[in-house]
Amino acid sequence: MRLTKKDVAVMALGKVGGASTVVDTEDAAIAAHAIDRDAFGWKKYPERVDLDAVRTTLRHEGEAKNPRIEGSVQNGWHLTPHGLAWIEANRTLLGDGEITIAATSAATQRWRAETRETGSAVNRVRTSEAFRLWSQGKEFNSRQAAGVFRIDEYTPSKDRTRKAAQLQELTRGHDDIEAFMKTAIPAALDLRAPVGRQQKGNE
CATH class of the missing domain: 1.10.10 (Arc Repressor Mutant, subunit A)
Incomplete structure (x- = not known):
């Protein structure tokens, strides 16, 4: 071979x-x-x-x-x-x-855990509805973008930013995902709560 x-x-x-x-x-x-x-x-x-x-x-x-x-x-x-x-x-x-x-080292075991986490994050993005639409040159909405980051209407602003930053860091180095993030993050952070309801933690 x-x-x-x-x-x-x-x-x-x-x-x-x-x-x-x-x-x-x-x-x-x-x-x-x-x-x-x-x-x-x-x-x-x-x-x-x-x-x-x-x-x-x-x-x-x-x-x-x-x-x-x-x-x-x-x-x-x-x-x-x-x-x-x-x-x-x-x-x-x-x-x-x-x-x-x-x-067998602790460093290697820690690295393997981080690698699994990275792989899971990349898979989550690439199998999302928002990424599929983006890959096809189509628009996606804020709710679809938020789903990538596991954000909903009631997620506090500070947690939205944290989740977005964490996923962005885990998927860094994948050119297609990095390009997708430039559009997805602003859209996800812009997801609004229904009228008359505020985000938890911002009341």
């Missing part, structure tokens, strides 16, 4: 500690090139790392339906639980190559 570019990128992150920490894009690029210089080297000078090719591959894997990595070019990358499981199941693909996975 030949490794695809995405497979190589996942393996590269595993080799440089992506199971327990966030890996800089350039470090991931060097590791990927070391595994497959034909895929991630310049055509004319294969000994040189093609950083753009690695960036594109990492981004595409991160945007997959069940991604093995998460992160962004700016902030770095790490393996998801699915990525960890895939590497464990495919160690032989690298022959004698060593994969560094330290899964």
Whole structure:
């Protein structure tokens, strides 16, 4: 079985500690090139790392339906639980190559919990009615936007802002969601209570 570019990128992150920490894009690029210089080297000078090719591959894997990595070019990358499981199941693909996975530390356990939370947040946004409409170039209303953030008419203003900020932070690095947030957050915060009723906490 030949490794695809995405497979190589996942393996590269595993080799440089992506199971327990966030890996800089350039470090991931060097590791990927070391595994497959034909895929991630310049055509004319294969000994040189093609950083753009690695960036594109990492981004595409991160945007997959069940991604093995998460992160962004700016902030770095790490393996998801699915990525960890895939590497464990495919160690032989690298022959004698060593994969560094330290899964017993408190930091790693905390990271895994955060990764699950991030994955859940991304899934919540992408399966929402508001995001579906936005993706189709259609308008959505304040109630649909508020549902993404689990806000209703009676959510206090300070809690609306907090919930919006938390979800925005959890989904940072996903370009489509970041673009969606620019419209969704103002719409959600603008959701009004029925006439004659004020938001709880603002009475």
